[in-house]
Amino acid sequence: MAHALTAAERGLAVIPLSRTKLPALRSPHHAEPHHRDPRRHAAPHHSPPCRGECGRMGHGVHDASTDPQRIRELFAAAPWASGYGIACGLPPYHLIGIDLDTKSGVDAPAELRELALRHLFTIPETVVVATPSGGRHIWLAGPPDTVVPNSAGRLAPGIDIRGAGGYLVGPGSRTEHGVYSVVPGTAHLPPATCPPALLRLLTPSPRRHRPAHAGAPADPQQGQGLVQFVLAAHAGQRNTRLFWAACRAYENGFGEALTAPLTDAAVRVGLTAREAASTIASAARLTGYA
Structure with missing residues:
Protein backbone atom coordinates (compact mmCIF):
# COMPACT_ATOMS: atom_id res chain seq x y z
CA MET A 1 0.00 0.00 0.00
CA CYS A 88 -3.33 3.08 -18.09
CA GLY A 89 -4.97 5.68 -20.30
CA LEU A 90 -6.02 8.02 -17.49
CA PRO A 91 -4.99 11.66 -16.95
CA PRO A 92 -2.60 13.28 -16.32
CA TYR A 93 -0.20 10.98 -18.22
CA HIS A 94 -2.61 8.78 -20.22
CA LEU A 95 -0.07 6.07 -19.51
CA ILE A 96 0.93 3.59 -22.22
CA GLY A 97 2.85 0.50 -21.13
CA ILE A 98 5.26 -1.28 -23.50
CA ASP A 99 5.65 -4.78 -22.03
CA LEU A 100 8.77 -6.54 -23.30
CA ASP A 101 8.23 -10.21 -22.51
CA THR A 102 11.02 -12.77 -22.15
CA LYS A 103 9.01 -15.89 -21.37
CA SER A 104 8.04 -16.48 -25.02
CA GLY A 105 11.61 -17.21 -26.08
CA VAL A 106 11.59 -14.11 -28.29
CA ASP A 107 14.13 -11.31 -27.89
CA ALA A 108 11.52 -8.58 -27.33
CA PRO A 109 14.08 -5.76 -26.78
CA ALA A 110 15.65 -6.64 -30.13
CA GLU A 111 12.21 -6.62 -31.76
CA LEU A 112 11.59 -3.14 -30.34
CA ARG A 113 14.97 -1.90 -31.59
CA GLU A 114 14.15 -3.27 -35.05
CA LEU A 115 10.79 -1.47 -35.01
CA ALA A 116 12.51 1.74 -33.96
CA LEU A 117 15.01 1.49 -36.81
CA ARG A 118 12.37 0.61 -39.34
CA HIS A 119 9.96 3.39 -38.35
CA LEU A 120 12.58 6.01 -37.45
CA PHE A 121 11.83 6.63 -33.77
CA THR A 122 13.77 6.33 -30.53
CA ILE A 123 12.51 5.42 -27.08
CA PRO A 124 13.15 8.46 -24.88
CA GLU A 125 14.50 8.32 -21.34
CA THR A 126 11.58 7.32 -19.17
CA VAL A 127 10.48 5.10 -16.29
CA VAL A 128 11.41 1.45 -16.82
CA VAL A 129 10.26 -1.32 -14.49
CA ALA A 130 12.03 -4.69 -14.30
CA THR A 131 9.77 -7.74 -14.00
CA PRO A 132 10.68 -10.88 -12.01
CA SER A 133 10.98 -12.89 -15.23
CA GLY A 134 13.61 -10.54 -16.67
CA GLY A 135 11.25 -8.51 -18.81
CA ARG A 136 10.77 -4.76 -18.91
CA HIS A 137 7.83 -2.38 -18.70
CA ILE A 138 8.49 0.93 -20.48
CA TRP A 139 6.22 3.78 -19.38
CA LEU A 140 5.20 6.38 -21.97
CA ALA A 141 2.72 9.25 -21.87
CA GLY A 142 0.06 9.42 -24.56
CA PRO A 143 -2.03 12.33 -25.85
CA PRO A 144 -5.36 12.95 -24.09
CA ASP A 145 -7.39 12.69 -27.31
CA THR A 146 -6.05 9.29 -28.44
CA VAL A 147 -7.21 5.91 -27.17
CA VAL A 148 -4.46 3.30 -27.30
CA PRO A 149 -5.94 -0.23 -27.20
CA ASN A 150 -4.47 -3.17 -25.32
CA SER A 151 -2.81 -5.80 -27.46
CA ALA A 152 -0.62 -8.89 -27.15
CA GLY A 153 2.01 -9.54 -29.82
CA ARG A 154 0.30 -7.38 -32.45
CA LEU A 155 3.08 -4.81 -32.61
CA ALA A 156 5.81 -7.46 -32.74
CA PRO A 157 6.50 -10.88 -31.18
CA GLY A 158 7.00 -10.62 -27.42
CA ILE A 159 5.72 -7.05 -27.18
CA ASP A 160 2.43 -6.45 -25.40
CA ILE A 161 0.75 -3.07 -25.07
CA ARG A 162 -1.14 -1.84 -22.02
CA GLY A 163 -3.49 0.98 -22.91
CA ALA A 164 -6.98 2.19 -22.05
CA GLY A 165 -8.73 -0.28 -19.77
CA GLY A 166 -5.48 -2.07 -18.91
CA TYR A 167 -3.01 -1.79 -16.07
CA LEU A 168 0.66 -2.27 -15.28
CA VAL A 169 1.97 -4.03 -12.19
CA GLY A 170 3.54 -1.28 -10.12
CA PRO A 171 7.12 -1.32 -8.82
CA GLY A 172 7.33 -2.67 -5.30
CA SER A 173 4.65 -5.28 -5.99
CA ARG A 174 5.39 -8.84 -4.90
CA THR A 175 3.95 -11.65 -7.02
CA GLU A 176 4.26 -15.44 -7.16
CA HIS A 177 7.40 -15.04 -9.24
CA GLY A 178 9.14 -12.20 -7.41
CA VAL A 179 9.24 -8.45 -6.99
CA TYR A 180 8.78 -5.71 -9.60
CA SER A 181 11.37 -2.94 -9.29
CA VAL A 182 12.27 0.32 -11.01
CA VAL A 183 15.38 0.10 -13.17
CA PRO A 184 18.11 2.21 -11.48
CA GLY A 185 18.35 5.72 -12.83
CA THR A 186 14.75 5.90 -14.07
CA ALA A 187 12.74 6.26 -10.84
CA HIS A 188 12.94 10.07 -10.82
CA LEU A 189 11.80 10.43 -14.44
CA PRO A 190 8.24 11.27 -15.50
CA PRO A 191 6.68 9.08 -18.20
CA ALA A 192 8.14 10.43 -21.45
CA THR A 193 5.95 11.43 -24.38
CA CYS A 194 5.32 8.55 -26.77
CA PRO A 195 7.14 9.17 -30.09
CA PRO A 196 4.59 10.06 -32.82
CA ALA A 197 5.83 7.29 -35.14
CA LEU A 198 5.35 4.70 -32.40
CA LEU A 199 1.95 6.14 -31.48
CA ARG A 200 0.82 5.63 -35.09
CA LEU A 201 1.73 1.95 -34.80
CA LEU A 202 -0.18 1.66 -31.52
CA THR A 203 -3.33 3.23 -32.95
CA PRO A 204 -3.79 1.57 -36.36
CA SER A 205 -6.26 3.01 -38.79
CA PRO A 206 -9.60 1.20 -39.13
CA ARG A 207 -9.46 -1.96 -41.20
CA ARG A 208 -10.01 -1.03 -44.81
CA HIS A 209 -12.38 -2.66 -47.27
CA ARG A 210 -10.24 -4.59 -49.69
CA PRO A 211 -10.83 -3.84 -53.36
CA ALA A 212 -12.19 -6.56 -55.60
CA HIS A 213 -8.76 -7.01 -57.20
CA ALA A 214 -7.04 -7.65 -53.84
CA GLY A 215 -6.19 -11.22 -54.80
CA ALA A 216 -3.89 -10.22 -57.71
CA PRO A 217 -2.03 -7.09 -58.81
CA ALA A 218 -4.11 -4.80 -61.00
CA ASP A 219 -0.86 -3.67 -62.58
CA PRO A 220 1.72 -6.49 -62.79
CA GLN A 221 4.41 -4.00 -63.79
CA GLN A 222 3.84 -2.00 -60.63
CA GLY A 223 4.12 -5.15 -58.51
CA GLN A 224 7.31 -6.16 -60.30
CA GLY A 225 8.69 -2.69 -59.80
CA LEU A 226 8.29 -3.02 -56.04
CA VAL A 227 10.07 -6.38 -56.09
CA GLN A 228 12.95 -4.86 -58.08
CA PHE A 229 13.10 -1.99 -55.60
CA VAL A 230 13.75 -4.53 -52.80
CA LEU A 231 16.26 -6.48 -54.91
CA ALA A 232 18.30 -3.29 -55.36
CA ALA A 233 18.68 -2.82 -51.59
CA HIS A 234 22.14 -2.65 -50.04
CA ALA A 235 23.09 -3.64 -46.49
CA GLY A 236 21.51 -1.20 -44.04
CA GLN A 237 18.50 -0.42 -46.22
CA ARG A 238 16.99 -3.86 -46.80
CA ASN A 239 14.34 -3.65 -44.08
CA THR A 240 13.45 -0.07 -44.93
CA ARG A 241 13.02 -0.84 -48.64
CA LEU A 242 11.00 -3.98 -47.94
CA PHE A 243 8.72 -2.13 -45.53
CA TRP A 244 8.17 0.72 -48.00
CA ALA A 245 7.42 -1.68 -50.86
CA ALA A 246 5.01 -3.74 -48.75
CA CYS A 247 3.15 -0.59 -47.66
CA ARG A 248 2.74 0.51 -51.27
CA ALA A 249 1.53 -2.98 -52.23
CA TYR A 250 -1.13 -3.04 -49.50
CA GLU A 251 -2.22 0.52 -50.24
CA ASN A 252 -2.76 -0.45 -53.88
CA GLY A 253 -4.76 -3.55 -53.07
CA PHE A 254 -2.32 -6.35 -53.87
CA GLY A 255 -0.33 -6.75 -50.68
CA GLU A 256 -1.32 -10.38 -50.16
CA ALA A 257 -0.54 -11.31 -53.76
CA LEU A 258 2.89 -9.70 -53.53
CA THR A 259 3.84 -11.18 -50.13
CA ALA A 260 5.65 -14.22 -51.55
CA PRO A 261 7.60 -12.31 -54.26
CA LEU A 262 8.62 -9.62 -51.76
CA THR A 263 9.71 -12.28 -49.25
CA ASP A 264 11.79 -14.06 -51.90
CA ALA A 265 13.41 -10.74 -52.89
CA ALA A 266 14.19 -9.90 -49.26
CA VAL A 267 15.80 -13.29 -48.68
CA ARG A 268 17.90 -12.87 -51.84
CA VAL A 269 19.35 -9.58 -50.53
CA GLY A 270 20.21 -11.02 -47.14
CA LEU A 271 17.23 -10.93 -44.79
CA THR A 272 15.96 -14.10 -43.15
CA ALA A 273 12.48 -15.34 -44.01
CA ARG A 274 11.41 -14.54 -40.45
CA GLU A 275 12.69 -10.95 -40.69
CA ALA A 276 10.92 -10.50 -44.01
CA ALA A 277 7.65 -11.89 -42.66
CA SER A 278 7.83 -9.58 -39.64
CA THR A 279 8.48 -6.53 -41.81
CA ILE A 280 5.65 -7.32 -44.23
CA ALA A 281 3.25 -8.01 -41.34
CA SER A 282 4.19 -4.65 -39.85
CA ALA A 283 3.36 -2.96 -43.15
CA ALA A 284 0.00 -4.74 -43.23
CA ARG A 285 -0.79 -3.52 -39.71
CA LEU A 286 0.23 0.06 -40.43
CA THR A 287 -1.90 0.25 -43.59
CA GLY A 288 -4.93 -1.29 -41.90
CA TYR A 289 -4.93 -4.71 -43.56
CA ALA A 290 -4.05 -6.80 -40.47
Missing part, protein backbone atom coordinates in the same frame (compact mmCIF):
# COMPACT_ATOMS: atom_id res chain seq x y z
CA ALA A 2 2.90 2.36 0.72
CA HIS A 3 4.19 1.91 -2.83
CA ALA A 4 0.67 2.40 -4.20
CA LEU A 5 0.24 5.64 -2.25
CA THR A 6 3.58 6.90 -3.57
CA ALA A 7 2.43 6.18 -7.12
CA ALA A 8 -0.84 8.00 -6.45
CA GLU A 9 1.14 11.07 -5.33
CA ARG A 10 2.53 11.16 -8.88
CA GLY A 11 -0.99 11.20 -10.30
CA LEU A 12 -1.16 7.47 -11.10
CA ALA A 13 -4.47 5.75 -10.30
CA VAL A 14 -3.99 2.39 -8.55
CA ILE A 15 -5.81 -0.78 -7.47
CA PRO A 16 -4.70 -3.63 -5.16
CA LEU A 17 -3.47 -6.82 -6.83
CA SER A 18 -3.09 -10.39 -5.61
CA ARG A 19 0.08 -12.45 -5.96
CA THR A 20 -1.27 -13.69 -9.31
CA LYS A 21 -1.23 -10.08 -10.65
CA LEU A 22 -5.03 -10.08 -10.89
CA PRO A 23 -7.25 -7.53 -9.10
CA ALA A 24 -7.39 -8.55 -5.44
CA LEU A 25 -11.07 -7.77 -4.94
CA ARG A 26 -13.70 -10.10 -6.33
CA SER A 27 -16.59 -8.64 -8.27
CA PRO A 28 -19.58 -7.84 -6.02
CA HIS A 29 -21.78 -9.20 -8.81
CA HIS A 30 -20.24 -12.68 -9.04
CA ALA A 31 -23.24 -14.38 -7.42
CA GLU A 32 -25.87 -12.57 -9.47
CA PRO A 33 -27.64 -14.69 -12.14
CA HIS A 34 -26.96 -12.14 -14.87
CA HIS A 35 -23.33 -11.62 -13.90
CA ARG A 36 -21.01 -11.51 -16.91
CA ASP A 37 -17.83 -13.47 -16.49
CA PRO A 38 -15.20 -11.32 -18.29
CA ARG A 39 -13.60 -14.53 -19.57
CA ARG A 40 -16.76 -15.52 -21.44
CA HIS A 41 -18.90 -13.97 -24.13
CA ALA A 42 -22.21 -12.78 -22.79
CA ALA A 43 -25.50 -13.62 -24.42
CA PRO A 44 -26.93 -10.75 -26.48
CA HIS A 45 -29.80 -10.13 -24.05
CA HIS A 46 -27.50 -9.58 -21.07
CA SER A 47 -27.06 -6.02 -19.86
CA PRO A 48 -23.59 -4.43 -20.03
CA PRO A 49 -21.37 -5.24 -17.05
CA CYS A 50 -21.20 -2.84 -14.14
CA ARG A 51 -18.04 -0.77 -14.16
CA GLY A 52 -18.38 0.64 -10.67
CA GLU A 53 -21.68 2.46 -11.14
CA CYS A 54 -23.10 0.49 -8.20
CA GLY A 55 -20.62 2.19 -5.87
CA ARG A 56 -19.16 -1.03 -4.48
CA MET A 57 -15.57 -2.26 -4.77
CA GLY A 58 -14.45 -5.11 -6.98
CA HIS A 59 -14.61 -3.73 -10.51
CA GLY A 60 -10.98 -4.23 -11.40
CA VAL A 61 -9.27 -1.34 -13.12
CA HIS A 62 -12.48 0.69 -12.83
CA ASP A 63 -11.78 0.94 -9.07
CA ALA A 64 -8.47 2.71 -9.72
CA SER A 65 -8.01 5.89 -7.73
CA THR A 66 -5.45 8.53 -6.77
CA ASP A 67 -7.34 9.48 -3.60
CA PRO A 68 -5.31 8.31 -0.55
CA GLN A 69 -8.41 7.60 1.52
CA ARG A 70 -10.00 5.54 -1.24
CA ILE A 71 -6.76 3.61 -1.77
CA ARG A 72 -6.58 2.79 1.95
CA GLU A 73 -10.18 1.56 1.78
CA LEU A 74 -9.40 -0.66 -1.19
CA PHE A 75 -6.39 -2.22 0.54
CA ALA A 76 -8.32 -2.59 3.81
CA ALA A 77 -10.92 -4.58 1.89
CA ALA A 78 -8.16 -6.78 0.43
CA PRO A 79 -5.60 -7.33 3.23
CA TRP A 80 -4.13 -10.24 1.24
CA ALA A 81 -3.05 -7.90 -1.59
CA SER A 82 0.69 -8.05 -2.20
CA GLY A 83 0.91 -5.61 -5.08
CA TYR A 84 -0.85 -2.88 -6.96
CA GLY A 85 -1.82 -2.11 -10.53
CA ILE A 86 -1.46 1.25 -12.25
CA ALA A 87 -4.35 2.07 -14.57
Whole structure:
Protein backbone atom coordinates (compact mmCIF):
# COMPACT_ATOMS: atom_id res chain seq x y z
CA MET A 1 0.00 0.00 0.00
CA ALA A 2 2.90 2.36 0.72
CA HIS A 3 4.19 1.91 -2.83
CA ALA A 4 0.67 2.40 -4.20
CA LEU A 5 0.24 5.64 -2.25
CA THR A 6 3.58 6.90 -3.57
CA ALA A 7 2.43 6.18 -7.12
CA ALA A 8 -0.84 8.00 -6.45
CA GLU A 9 1.14 11.07 -5.33
CA ARG A 10 2.53 11.16 -8.88
CA GLY A 11 -0.99 11.20 -10.30
CA LEU A 12 -1.16 7.47 -11.10
CA ALA A 13 -4.47 5.75 -10.30
CA VAL A 14 -3.99 2.39 -8.55
CA ILE A 15 -5.81 -0.78 -7.47
CA PRO A 16 -4.70 -3.63 -5.16
CA LEU A 17 -3.47 -6.82 -6.83
CA SER A 18 -3.09 -10.39 -5.61
CA ARG A 19 0.08 -12.45 -5.96
CA THR A 20 -1.27 -13.69 -9.31
CA LYS A 21 -1.23 -10.08 -10.65
CA LEU A 22 -5.03 -10.08 -10.89
CA PRO A 23 -7.25 -7.53 -9.10
CA ALA A 24 -7.39 -8.55 -5.44
CA LEU A 25 -11.07 -7.77 -4.94
CA ARG A 26 -13.70 -10.10 -6.33
CA SER A 27 -16.59 -8.64 -8.27
CA PRO A 28 -19.58 -7.84 -6.02
CA HIS A 29 -21.78 -9.20 -8.81
CA HIS A 30 -20.24 -12.68 -9.04
CA ALA A 31 -23.24 -14.38 -7.42
CA GLU A 32 -25.87 -12.57 -9.47
CA PRO A 33 -27.64 -14.69 -12.14
CA HIS A 34 -26.96 -12.14 -14.87
CA HIS A 35 -23.33 -11.62 -13.90
CA ARG A 36 -21.01 -11.51 -16.91
CA ASP A 37 -17.83 -13.47 -16.49
CA PRO A 38 -15.20 -11.32 -18.29
CA ARG A 39 -13.60 -14.53 -19.57
CA ARG A 40 -16.76 -15.52 -21.44
CA HIS A 41 -18.90 -13.97 -24.13
CA ALA A 42 -22.21 -12.78 -22.79
CA ALA A 43 -25.50 -13.62 -24.42
CA PRO A 44 -26.93 -10.75 -26.48
CA HIS A 45 -29.80 -10.13 -24.05
CA HIS A 46 -27.50 -9.58 -21.07
CA SER A 47 -27.06 -6.02 -19.86
CA PRO A 48 -23.59 -4.43 -20.03
CA PRO A 49 -21.37 -5.24 -17.05
CA CYS A 50 -21.20 -2.84 -14.14
CA ARG A 51 -18.04 -0.77 -14.16
CA GLY A 52 -18.38 0.64 -10.67
CA GLU A 53 -21.68 2.46 -11.14
CA CYS A 54 -23.10 0.49 -8.20
CA GLY A 55 -20.62 2.19 -5.87
CA ARG A 56 -19.16 -1.03 -4.48
CA MET A 57 -15.57 -2.26 -4.77
CA GLY A 58 -14.45 -5.11 -6.98
CA HIS A 59 -14.61 -3.73 -10.51
CA GLY A 60 -10.98 -4.23 -11.40
CA VAL A 61 -9.27 -1.34 -13.12
CA HIS A 62 -12.48 0.69 -12.83
CA ASP A 63 -11.78 0.94 -9.07
CA ALA A 64 -8.47 2.71 -9.72
CA SER A 65 -8.01 5.89 -7.73
CA THR A 66 -5.45 8.53 -6.77
CA ASP A 67 -7.34 9.48 -3.60
CA PRO A 68 -5.31 8.31 -0.55
CA GLN A 69 -8.41 7.60 1.52
CA ARG A 70 -10.00 5.54 -1.24
CA ILE A 71 -6.76 3.61 -1.77
CA ARG A 72 -6.58 2.79 1.95
CA GLU A 73 -10.18 1.56 1.78
CA LEU A 74 -9.40 -0.66 -1.19
CA PHE A 75 -6.39 -2.22 0.54
CA ALA A 76 -8.32 -2.59 3.81
CA ALA A 77 -10.92 -4.58 1.89
CA ALA A 78 -8.16 -6.78 0.43
CA PRO A 79 -5.60 -7.33 3.23
CA TRP A 80 -4.13 -10.24 1.24
CA ALA A 81 -3.05 -7.90 -1.59
CA SER A 82 0.69 -8.05 -2.20
CA GLY A 83 0.91 -5.61 -5.08
CA TYR A 84 -0.85 -2.88 -6.96
CA GLY A 85 -1.82 -2.11 -10.53
CA ILE A 86 -1.46 1.25 -12.25
CA ALA A 87 -4.35 2.07 -14.57
CA CYS A 88 -3.33 3.08 -18.09
CA GLY A 89 -4.97 5.68 -20.30
CA LEU A 90 -6.02 8.02 -17.49
CA PRO A 91 -4.99 11.66 -16.95
CA PRO A 92 -2.60 13.28 -16.32
CA TYR A 93 -0.20 10.98 -18.22
CA HIS A 94 -2.61 8.78 -20.22
CA LEU A 95 -0.07 6.07 -19.51
CA ILE A 96 0.93 3.59 -22.22
CA GLY A 97 2.85 0.50 -21.13
CA ILE A 98 5.26 -1.28 -23.50
CA ASP A 99 5.65 -4.78 -22.03
CA LEU A 100 8.77 -6.54 -23.30
CA ASP A 101 8.23 -10.21 -22.51
CA THR A 102 11.02 -12.77 -22.15
CA LYS A 103 9.01 -15.89 -21.37
CA SER A 104 8.04 -16.48 -25.02
CA GLY A 105 11.61 -17.21 -26.08
CA VAL A 106 11.59 -14.11 -28.29
CA ASP A 107 14.13 -11.31 -27.89
CA ALA A 108 11.52 -8.58 -27.33
CA PRO A 109 14.08 -5.76 -26.78
CA ALA A 110 15.65 -6.64 -30.13
CA GLU A 111 12.21 -6.62 -31.76
CA LEU A 112 11.59 -3.14 -30.34
CA ARG A 113 14.97 -1.90 -31.59
CA GLU A 114 14.15 -3.27 -35.05
CA LEU A 115 10.79 -1.47 -35.01
CA ALA A 116 12.51 1.74 -33.96
CA LEU A 117 15.01 1.49 -36.81
CA ARG A 118 12.37 0.61 -39.34
CA HIS A 119 9.96 3.39 -38.35
CA LEU A 120 12.58 6.01 -37.45
CA PHE A 121 11.83 6.63 -33.77
CA THR A 122 13.77 6.33 -30.53
CA ILE A 123 12.51 5.42 -27.08
CA PRO A 124 13.15 8.46 -24.88
CA GLU A 125 14.50 8.32 -21.34
CA THR A 126 11.58 7.32 -19.17
CA VAL A 127 10.48 5.10 -16.29
CA VAL A 128 11.41 1.45 -16.82
CA VAL A 129 10.26 -1.32 -14.49
CA ALA A 130 12.03 -4.69 -14.30
CA THR A 131 9.77 -7.74 -14.00
CA PRO A 132 10.68 -10.88 -12.01
CA SER A 133 10.98 -12.89 -15.23
CA GLY A 134 13.61 -10.54 -16.67
CA GLY A 135 11.25 -8.51 -18.81
CA ARG A 136 10.77 -4.76 -18.91
CA HIS A 137 7.83 -2.38 -18.70
CA ILE A 138 8.49 0.93 -20.48
CA TRP A 139 6.22 3.78 -19.38
CA LEU A 140 5.20 6.38 -21.97
CA ALA A 141 2.72 9.25 -21.87
CA GLY A 142 0.06 9.42 -24.56
CA PRO A 143 -2.03 12.33 -25.85
CA PRO A 144 -5.36 12.95 -24.09
CA ASP A 145 -7.39 12.69 -27.31
CA THR A 146 -6.05 9.29 -28.44
CA VAL A 147 -7.21 5.91 -27.17
CA VAL A 148 -4.46 3.30 -27.30
CA PRO A 149 -5.94 -0.23 -27.20
CA ASN A 150 -4.47 -3.17 -25.32
CA SER A 151 -2.81 -5.80 -27.46
CA ALA A 152 -0.62 -8.89 -27.15
CA GLY A 153 2.01 -9.54 -29.82
CA ARG A 154 0.30 -7.38 -32.45
CA LEU A 155 3.08 -4.81 -32.61
CA ALA A 156 5.81 -7.46 -32.74
CA PRO A 157 6.50 -10.88 -31.18
CA GLY A 158 7.00 -10.62 -27.42
CA ILE A 159 5.72 -7.05 -27.18
CA ASP A 160 2.43 -6.45 -25.40
CA ILE A 161 0.75 -3.07 -25.07
CA ARG A 162 -1.14 -1.84 -22.02
CA GLY A 163 -3.49 0.98 -22.91
CA ALA A 164 -6.98 2.19 -22.05
CA GLY A 165 -8.73 -0.28 -19.77
CA GLY A 166 -5.48 -2.07 -18.91
CA TYR A 167 -3.01 -1.79 -16.07
CA LEU A 168 0.66 -2.27 -15.28
CA VAL A 169 1.97 -4.03 -12.19
CA GLY A 170 3.54 -1.28 -10.12
CA PRO A 171 7.12 -1.32 -8.82
CA GLY A 172 7.33 -2.67 -5.30
CA SER A 173 4.65 -5.28 -5.99
CA ARG A 174 5.39 -8.84 -4.90
CA THR A 175 3.95 -11.65 -7.02
CA GLU A 176 4.26 -15.44 -7.16
CA HIS A 177 7.40 -15.04 -9.24
CA GLY A 178 9.14 -12.20 -7.41
CA VAL A 179 9.24 -8.45 -6.99
CA TYR A 180 8.78 -5.71 -9.60
CA SER A 181 11.37 -2.94 -9.29
CA VAL A 182 12.27 0.32 -11.01
CA VAL A 183 15.38 0.10 -13.17
CA PRO A 184 18.11 2.21 -11.48
CA GLY A 185 18.35 5.72 -12.83
CA THR A 186 14.75 5.90 -14.07
CA ALA A 187 12.74 6.26 -10.84
CA HIS A 188 12.94 10.07 -10.82
CA LEU A 189 11.80 10.43 -14.44
CA PRO A 190 8.24 11.27 -15.50
CA PRO A 191 6.68 9.08 -18.20
CA ALA A 192 8.14 10.43 -21.45
CA THR A 193 5.95 11.43 -24.38
CA CYS A 194 5.32 8.55 -26.77
CA PRO A 195 7.14 9.17 -30.09
CA PRO A 196 4.59 10.06 -32.82
CA ALA A 197 5.83 7.29 -35.14
CA LEU A 198 5.35 4.70 -32.40
CA LEU A 199 1.95 6.14 -31.48
CA ARG A 200 0.82 5.63 -35.09
CA LEU A 201 1.73 1.95 -34.80
CA LEU A 202 -0.18 1.66 -31.52
CA THR A 203 -3.33 3.23 -32.95
CA PRO A 204 -3.79 1.57 -36.36
CA SER A 205 -6.26 3.01 -38.79
CA PRO A 206 -9.60 1.20 -39.13
CA ARG A 207 -9.46 -1.96 -41.20
CA ARG A 208 -10.01 -1.03 -44.81
CA HIS A 209 -12.38 -2.66 -47.27
CA ARG A 210 -10.24 -4.59 -49.69
CA PRO A 211 -10.83 -3.84 -53.36
CA ALA A 212 -12.19 -6.56 -55.60
CA HIS A 213 -8.76 -7.01 -57.20
CA ALA A 214 -7.04 -7.65 -53.84
CA GLY A 215 -6.19 -11.22 -54.80
CA ALA A 216 -3.89 -10.22 -57.71
CA PRO A 217 -2.03 -7.09 -58.81
CA ALA A 218 -4.11 -4.80 -61.00
CA ASP A 219 -0.86 -3.67 -62.58
CA PRO A 220 1.72 -6.49 -62.79
CA GLN A 221 4.41 -4.00 -63.79
CA GLN A 222 3.84 -2.00 -60.63
CA GLY A 223 4.12 -5.15 -58.51
CA GLN A 224 7.31 -6.16 -60.30
CA GLY A 225 8.69 -2.69 -59.80
CA LEU A 226 8.29 -3.02 -56.04
CA VAL A 227 10.07 -6.38 -56.09
CA GLN A 228 12.95 -4.86 -58.08
CA PHE A 229 13.10 -1.99 -55.60
CA VAL A 230 13.75 -4.53 -52.80
CA LEU A 231 16.26 -6.48 -54.91
CA ALA A 232 18.30 -3.29 -55.36
CA ALA A 233 18.68 -2.82 -51.59
CA HIS A 234 22.14 -2.65 -50.04
CA ALA A 235 23.09 -3.64 -46.49
CA GLY A 236 21.51 -1.20 -44.04
CA GLN A 237 18.50 -0.42 -46.22
CA ARG A 238 16.99 -3.86 -46.80
CA ASN A 239 14.34 -3.65 -44.08
CA THR A 240 13.45 -0.07 -44.93
CA ARG A 241 13.02 -0.84 -48.64
CA LEU A 242 11.00 -3.98 -47.94
CA PHE A 243 8.72 -2.13 -45.53
CA TRP A 244 8.17 0.72 -48.00
CA ALA A 245 7.42 -1.68 -50.86
CA ALA A 246 5.01 -3.74 -48.75
CA CYS A 247 3.15 -0.59 -47.66
CA ARG A 248 2.74 0.51 -51.27
CA ALA A 249 1.53 -2.98 -52.23
CA TYR A 250 -1.13 -3.04 -49.50
CA GLU A 251 -2.22 0.52 -50.24
CA ASN A 252 -2.76 -0.45 -53.88
CA GLY A 253 -4.76 -3.55 -53.07
CA PHE A 254 -2.32 -6.35 -53.87
CA GLY A 255 -0.33 -6.75 -50.68
CA GLU A 256 -1.32 -10.38 -50.16
CA ALA A 257 -0.54 -11.31 -53.76
CA LEU A 258 2.89 -9.70 -53.53
CA THR A 259 3.84 -11.18 -50.13
CA ALA A 260 5.65 -14.22 -51.55
CA PRO A 261 7.60 -12.31 -54.26
CA LEU A 262 8.62 -9.62 -51.76
CA THR A 263 9.71 -12.28 -49.25
CA ASP A 264 11.79 -14.06 -51.90
CA ALA A 265 13.41 -10.74 -52.89
CA ALA A 266 14.19 -9.90 -49.26
CA VAL A 267 15.80 -13.29 -48.68
CA ARG A 268 17.90 -12.87 -51.84
CA VAL A 269 19.35 -9.58 -50.53
CA GLY A 270 20.21 -11.02 -47.14
CA LEU A 271 17.23 -10.93 -44.79
CA THR A 272 15.96 -14.10 -43.15
CA ALA A 273 12.48 -15.34 -44.01
CA ARG A 274 11.41 -14.54 -40.45
CA GLU A 275 12.69 -10.95 -40.69
CA ALA A 276 10.92 -10.50 -44.01
CA ALA A 277 7.65 -11.89 -42.66
CA SER A 278 7.83 -9.58 -39.64
CA THR A 279 8.48 -6.53 -41.81
CA ILE A 280 5.65 -7.32 -44.23
CA ALA A 281 3.25 -8.01 -41.34
CA SER A 282 4.19 -4.65 -39.85
CA ALA A 283 3.36 -2.96 -43.15
CA ALA A 284 0.00 -4.74 -43.23
CA ARG A 285 -0.79 -3.52 -39.71
CA LEU A 286 0.23 0.06 -40.43
CA THR A 287 -1.90 0.25 -43.59
CA GLY A 288 -4.93 -1.29 -41.90
CA TYR A 289 -4.93 -4.71 -43.56
CA ALA A 290 -4.05 -6.80 -40.47
